[in-house]
Amino acid sequence: MVGKITIAPDVFLWREYFSPLQQKQLLDDVLARLEQAPLYRPVMPGNAKPFSVEESNFGSLGWVSDKAGYRYQPTHPVTAKAWPAISPALLALWAAINAPPPPECCLVNLYRAGARMGLHQDRDEQDVSAAVIGVSLGDEALFRIGGAARGGRTASVVLASGDVIAFGGTARLAYHGIDRIRPGTSRLVPGGGRLSLTLRRVSV
Numbered sequence: 001m002v003g004k005i006t007i008a009p010d011v012f013l014w015r016e017y018f019s020p021l022q023q024k025q026l027l028d029d030v031l032a033r034l035e036q037a038p039l040y041r042p043v044m045p046g047n048a049k050p051f052s053v054e055e056s057n058f059g060s061l062g063w064v065s066d067k068a069g070y071r072y073q074p075t076h077p078v079t080a081k082a083w084p085a086i087s088p089a090l091l092a093l094w095a096a097i098n099a100p101p102p103p104e105c106c107l108v109n110l111y112r113a114g115a116r117m118g119l120h121q122d123r124d125e126q127d128v129s130a131a132v133i134g135v136s137l138g139d140e141a142l143f144r145i146g147g148a149a150r151g152g153r154t155a156s157v158v159l160a161s162g163d164v165i166a167f168g169g170t171a172r173l174a175y176h177g178i179d180r181i182r183p184g185t186s187r188l189v190p191g192g193g194r195l196s197l198t199l200r201r202v203s204v
């Protein structure tokens with residue numbers, strides 16, 4: 001795809017992959033689906049400390065965290081209903097970057113001012129052959145990504161609204177996180193903040 005920027009080996013960025021109009025259309029689509037699967041605040045395994053982000057999911061499998069641990073499950077932990085389907089625009093994005101099969105999970109994270117995500121690996125998936133794909137909507141965020149071992153060198157990049165990032169191949173298990181967002185840098189998300197949409201294949 002055109003406009004591909006290499007951030008690190010097997011870590012790629014497309015600036016404003018979604019135009020401002022497409023961002024608004026995608027946002028409206030996402031907000032409508034979130035009415036069926038409301039954002040909620042997960043807690044950490046063990047100590048039950050609340051996340052600083054709110055989360056929900058689309059797709060056949062949603063990623064959840066609670067006192068018992070991290071896992072994928074087919075239903076929303078609060079409503080017990082199946083997750084809504086993944087937005088067509090996101091399935092098209094996946095198909096432009098990854099070979100079939102399609103993603104099973106779109107994790108939705110809402111970062112209000114002050115929210116962050118510590119360095120972690122996405123490793124609750126049985127299938128790690130497809131790249132993880134992330135879409136940013138709303139406020140800018142400082143994204144950090146390193147290698148597959150904790151404590152190594154990291155690269156930082158600002159993700160802005162409409163940007164797409166993908167990490168697969170040798171970077172599929174890379175440690176990554178959001179250091180902070182830059183509140184007030186976008187007016188897209190109602191109430192302010194940043195929505196991130198993370199697409200993943202889960203099962204083999």
Ligand code: FE
Pocket residue numbers: 120121122176
């Ligand atoms: Fe992650």
